Amino acid sequence: MTPADLAAAVLDAVRDAVEAGELHVGVPDDAVIERPRNREHGDYATNIALRLAKAAGRPPREVAESIAARLRQRQGIAAADVAGPGFLNVTLDSAAQGGLVATIAEQGADYGRTNALAGQRINLEFVSANPTGELHLAGARWAAVGDAMARLLRASGAEVGTEYYFNDAGSQVERFGRSVYAVAMGRPVDEDGYRGEYIHDIARMVLAEHPALLERPADEAVEVFTRDGIDAMFTLIKNSLERFGVHFDVFFNERDLHTSGRLEQTVQRLRESGHVYEGDGAMWLRTTDYGDDKDRVIIRRDGAPTYFAADLAYYLDKRERGFDRVVIILGADHHGYVGRMRALVCCLGEDPDVTLEIPIGQMVTAQGSVLSKRAGNVVTLDLLIDTVGADAGRYAMVRSSMDSAIDIDLDLWASRTNDNPVFYVQYAHARIASLLRNAAELGVDRGEVGAAQLALLDSEREGDLLGVLGEFPGVVTAAAELRAPHRVARYLEKLAGTYHRFYDDCRILPRGDEEPTPNAVPRLWLCEATRVVLANGLGLLGVSAPDRM
RNA sequence: GCGCCCGUAGCUCAGUGGAUAGAGCAGCUGCCUUCUAAGCAGUCGGUCGCAGGUUCGAGUCCUGCCGGGCGCACCA
Numbered sequence: 001m002t003p004a005d006l007a008a009a010v011l012d013a014v015r016d017a018v019e020a021g022e023l024h025v026g027v028p029d030d031a032v033i034e035r036p037r038n039r040e041h042g043d044y045a046t047n048i049a050l051r052l053a054k055a056a057g058r059p060p061r062e063v064a065e066s067i068a069a070r071l072r073q074r075q076g077i078a079a080a081d082v083a084g085p086g087f088l089n090v091t092l093d094s095a096a097q098g099g100l101v102a103t104i105a106e107q108g109a110d111y112g113r114t115n116a117l118a119g120q121r122i123n124l125e126f127v128s129a130n131p132t133g134e135l136h137l138a139g140a141r142w143a144a145v146g147d148a149m150a151r152l153l154r155a156s157g158a159e160v161g162t163e164y165y166f167n168d169a170g171s172q173v174e175r176f177g178r179s180v181y182a183v184a185m186g187r188p189v190d191e192d193g194y195r196g197e198y199i200h201d202i203a204r205m206v207l208a209e210h211p212a213l214l215e216r217p218a219d220e221a222v223e224v225f226t227r228d229g230i231d232a233m234f235t236l237i238k239n240s241l242e243r244f245g246v247h248f249d250v251f252f253n254e255r256d257l258h259t260s261g262r263l264e265q266t267v268q269r270l271r272e273s274g275h276v277y278e279g280d281g282a283m284w285l286r287t288t289d290y291g292d293d294k295d296r297v298i299i300r301r302d303g304a305p306t307y308f309a310a311d312l313a314y315y316l317d318k319r320e321r322g323f324d325r326v327v328i329i330l331g332a333d334h335h336g337y338v339g340r341m342r343a344l345v346c347c348l349g350e351d352p353d354v355t356l357e358i359p360i361g362q363m364v365t366a367q368g369s370v371l372s373k374r375a376g377n378v379v380t381l382d383l384l385i386d387t388v389g390a391d392a393g394r395y396a397m398v399r400s401s402m403d404s405a406i407d408i409d410l411d412l413w414a415s416r417t418n419d420n421p422v423f424y425v426q427y428a429h430a431r432i433a434s435l436l437r438n439a440a441e442l443g444v445d446r447g448e449v450g451a452a453q454l455a456l457l458d459s460e461r462e463g464d465l466l467g468v469l470g471e472f473p474g475v476v477t478a479a480a481e482l483r484a485p486h487r488v489a490r491y492l493e494k495l496a497g498t499y500h501r502f503y504d505d506c507r508i509l510p511r512g513d514e515e516p517t518p519n520a521v522p523r524l525w526l527c528e529a530t531r532v533v534l535a536n537g538l539g540l541l542g543v544s545a546p547d548r549m
Numbered sequence: 550g551c552g553c554c555c556g557u558a559g560c561u562c563a564g565u566g567g568a569u570a571g572a573g574c575a576g577c578u579g580c581c582u583u584c585u586a587a588g589c590a591g592u593c594g595g596u597c598g599c600a601g602g603u604u605c606g607a608g609u610c611c612u613g614c615c616g617g618g619c620g621c622a623c624c625a
Contacts, residue, residue: 036567047567050605084568085605130625171625254625282623283597293551293621300623307625332619335553339621362554363619401563403554405618409561412574418587421575427587435584443582478565488558490563493572504589511583549587 001076001096003033003470005043009077010046010088013070022066033474035467038458042079042089043097043467049086058084097466098454098522104469104529105449112536116477118157123323124150125240128165131233132176134198135145135240135381137304137408138331143246143381144397144542146329148485151540156361156480161323163250165314168230169258170307176233177226184214184225198236205232240381242543244390245542258311259432266313275347287343289508296340309537315470319355327357327483332405335360348350361402366410368411388413391543395422395424421493425534426546428496432505432531433547439509439524444516446524456522461502465526468498476540485541492537499530 009029009130010031017023028048036045045233049064056063061082068080068088076096078096079087104111129139146162167173177194183202189195206228208215213221234251239246257263270276276287276298283299285308296523298309311402318326330337338360342352366379384393392413399421400406418424439446471491479487508523509517535545 006570032565033566036566036568037571041568045568050567053605083597087568132625167625175624280623284623297623302623304623306623311625333553334620334625336620337625339552360553360619404556404562407561412561416587420587423572423587424573427585431585431588438584482565484565486563487565490572493563497572500588501590502585509584514571549585 001092003035003474005089006044006092007031007033007046008110008492009071010048010067010076010159012050013074014052016070017066023052023058023063029051035153035471036089036341039463041083041087043463044090045083046088046090046093047086049082049088050094053086059412064088083349088130093455094458095455097463098457100466100470101454101457101522101525101529102449102452104532107523108532109536109539111185111532112471112472112476113155113157113495113539115157117153117480120153120158120322120325121161122153123318123321124153124156124327124329125165125221126248126329126403127164128167129237129327130172131165131237132172132194132197133232133233133239134378136378137364137366137370137381138333138412139383140244140381140384140393141397141406142329142331142363143241143244144394145402145485147246147360148394148398148488149329149480149483151542152476152485152488154481155478155540158480161250161321162248163252163318164248164453166234166236166244166251166253167307169254169310173230174226177222177229180229181218181222181225198233201231201236201245203234205229210433232524238384242386244363244381244387244394252317254314257310257317262313262317263309264388266316267305267309269316270298270312270347273347273349278372285344287340287347290343290346292339292343299341302352308340308344311341312348314357315345316348319350324355325357326355327359327403329359329361332360332362357483359402362405364397364408365407366408368407384408384410391426392420392422394541395425395489395543398485401484421489422543423497423549425489425538426544427549428499429531429534430547430549431529432499432534435508435527436524436531442509444509444520444524446521446528449525452522452525453518454522454525456519457526459506462523462526463532465498465502468495469529469533472537488537488540492534492541495533495537499534502526506519 001136001265007030011027015027018025018027023163030177031046031048034045047432049060049067052175053063062080065084068082071077071080071090075088078093078094079091124146126142127139150162175192176194179189179199180203182189184207191327206225209228210224213224270285275289277284277286281295281301284295285298288294289294297306297307299305315326340359341358342356345352368528370378385398387410396408396413406463473485477490481484504524508520538545
């Protein structure tokens with residue numbers, strides 16, 4: 001019996017009580033089922049009576065008793081007791097508890113998948129770093145978090161499109177082109193230009209394609225250095241993301257918004273909205289109508305659209321491609337964008353509470369700085385991968401809440417010790433895989449899960465492990481709904497710890513010449529179920545689940 | 550000045566209004582002739598920044614204050 005099954009049973013009990021006239025309340029949509037910290041409080045606890053008491057107009061303990069009486073008659077439930085102010089503590093019988101192992105073994109890679117977000121079409125944009133430089137730590141964090149979030153949303157039944165907005169128009173790009181040109185000519189880069197070793201690489205790459213480029217007039221050469229330089233930069237960025245295991249469904253070019261007429265259409269639509277006015281030679285949008293702290297320029301005095309105009313056109317493009325929710329992961333250094341974007345969306349006549357969502361992530365440093373003493377430069381995604389590997393890099397980025405600023409300890413994440421959380425979790429998986437190999441060598445065949453005596457899994461440590469395994473689908477759903485992938489990482493650490501304690505306490509395979517105990521087969525299935533959940537969870541984070549370490 | 554985020558054990562951080570606030574690390578004491586010791590057990594450690602408020606119940610929600618981070622362009 002899974003917690004979800006129990007929740008359904010609790011709601012059935014409420015429904016019965018209502019129909020019998022014992023309770024006068026509406027039957028709620030869901031019941032919160034918790035694993036109590038104190039195991040004397042049973043296998044599971046629910047606060048449903050506390051939540052219904054006020055509406056029922058009766059003391060919580062009486063409400064709880066009504067529900068408990070019906071729960072006790074259900075198969076699989078060994079006890080249902082009212083405790084404290086009105087908690088309902090439930091103990092499962094060991095067969096129902098062990099049955100979870102069969103559920104997990106049968107569902108395999110599907111265990112943890114739900115339809116909690118079924119029907120939602122979500123566009124998820126992340127990273128979207130300018131193509132004027134390499135991806136650094138912030139890009140790494142949003143790549144890891146965004147990719148994990150996409151996997152979580154999909155596992156919860158949503159239809160998800162991931163996108164990287166490639167900002168290949170505007171003044172920063174021109175500045176980049178001039179910088180590459182200056183480097184190629186052996187001249188100093190402008191005060192406001194881009195520096196760094198990668199600019200030299202880009203210059204070499206462009207020159208390799210156009211050997212005679214430096215003999216052309218400066219403005220022609222700059223144009224080529226800009227266009228081809230941006231393309232080369234983008235190739236480097238994509239390669240880095242590939243090494244990190246992050247894939248995007250769409251790389252969207254800002255330039256296309258300009259050339260396709262989408263931008264003009266958007267401006268026209270804004271004009272018709274009645275929120276537009278002229279001032280100082282520019283075209284403004286009255287975003288203060290919707291709570292922005294100042295109005296925003298849409299078309300600059302020189303006739304060029306601002307990036308707001310492009311962002312809005314991009315938003316509309318996503319909506320017209322059928323996405324009913326536009327999610328954009330941004331770093332805290334861009335959080336000022338949120339209020340503006342919401343106001344812009346309002347000006348289009350849409351409700352940002354429904355169609356727009358902008359999770360803000362806090363800053364990330366390594367060794368206390370965004371600079372690397374080793375490289376004498378910003379810490380790039382490539383440096384992170386070279387130093388700690390893609391698995392540890394992704395895990396480090398995704399194990400903390402987005403709301404927390406984090407500092408990556410490169411020595412810790414590169415270490416192969418139990419201080420390193422990703423090794424702790426991966427080790428549990430490898431340990432199980434090794435155990436299952438040994439079982440096969442010893443000729444201990446665990447057979448079909450349906451034939452295993454799973455009710456034998458009734459010791460304390462086995463119960464603890466079953467309880468944690470049962471939490472997984474709820475953790476995935478909560479992580480998806482709350483846009484909080486770190487919950488999966490924390491859960492995996494808890495699961496790994498619970499498994500190691502079980503392993504330490506419960507002998508599984510026979511030693512020496514002994515015969516296998518009756519516990520061997522059910523315990524092997526419990527190990528396999530744990531392995532499946534570890535693999536599924538690591539998969540949601542884009543981290544590998546090794547069979548050997 | 551205004552806005553967003555953070556403040557929980559010595560350190561790094563979990564904690565979707567519920568029962569006695571948790572984990573890892575660091576410290577101390579133990580466990581390998583036996584399935585991976587990259588592991589486990591025990592112990593030490595807290596006015597959940599401060600002060601009010603809402604609630605049967607607040608680390609969690611509201612208000613104010615203190616401290617830190619990040620923003621507040623006709624750059625993106």
